[in-house]
Amino acid sequence: MNYNSRKLPSRETLARAQRLNDDIVDVSGVDLVLSLITTADLIRSNIYAQLAKDYDVSEGKFALLMSLFSEGETCAGDLALRLGVTAATVSVMVKRMLVAKEPLISMSKNDEDGRSRLIALTPAGVHLIQNALPNHLKSIRAFAQVLNRQEQESLILMLRKLLRK
Numbered sequence: 001m002n003y004n005s006r007k008l009p010s011r012e013t014l015a016r017a018q019r020l021n022d023d024i025v026d027v028s029g030v031d032l033v034l035s036l037i038t039t040a041d042l043i044r045s046n047i048y049a050q051l052a053k054d055y056d057v058s059e060g061k062f063a064l065l066m067s068l069f070s071e072g073e074t075c076a077g078d079l080a081l082r083l084g085v086t087a088a089t090v091s092v093m094v095k096r097m098l099v100a101k102e103p104l105i106s107m108s109k110n111d112e113d114g115r116s117r118l119i120a121l122t123p124a125g126v127h128l129i130q131n132a133l134p135n136h137l138k139s140i141r142a143f144a145q146v147l148n149r150q151e152q153e154s155l156i157l158m159l160r161k162l163l164r165k
Contacts, residue, residue: 036162047139055132060085062132064093065104065121069129073120075110094119104128 048059057065060083067082068074074082080090097105104125110116121129144152 043140043143046143047136050139051132051136054135055128057128057132060089060093061097061104062136064090064097065125065129066133068105068119068121069126073118075113075116075118077116079119 044059048062051057051059051062063083064079067079071082076090076094077087080087083090094105094107097103098107102124103122105119106122107117107119110118147155
């Protein structure tokens with residue numbers, strides 16, 4: 001999807017929809033949330049498209065690699081919890097990644113629990129993360145550069161308030 005060309009409904013359209021349903025809708029609240037969703041989609045689309053182009057890594061694969069990089073080797077169930085996906089999703093991702101020409105992860109027997117396997121980064125996985133991470137962070141920072149430091153800090157506080165943190 002091309003998020004750069006996505007057109008949000010105008011406030012007038014939102015207000016018209018409110019009148020059709022006789023509902024009391026906070027037009028600015030709806031506009032805010034739609035704008036946040038579109039902005040987040042645009043940022044994710046651009047930064048992960050760059051990762052895919054430069055390193056042939058999808059968003060999910062990068063998240064899995066980053067989790068292993070930051071937290072170390074783990075079993076699939078714990079990895080699924082870290083990533084916020086199902087164990088089945090991690091299982092499919094791991095199987096696909098293990099059959100790659102140069103696997104970025106490895107799987108070994110868990111000596112503490114013979115039923116589970118431990119997943120870890122291979123040296124190629126560590127190398128990819130160490131190479132990709134600086135450019136990935138640079139891409140993320142580029143989106144924030146339109147705001148000055150004070151605006152960035154204010155927005156962080158407001159977003160955390162929306163997240164209720």
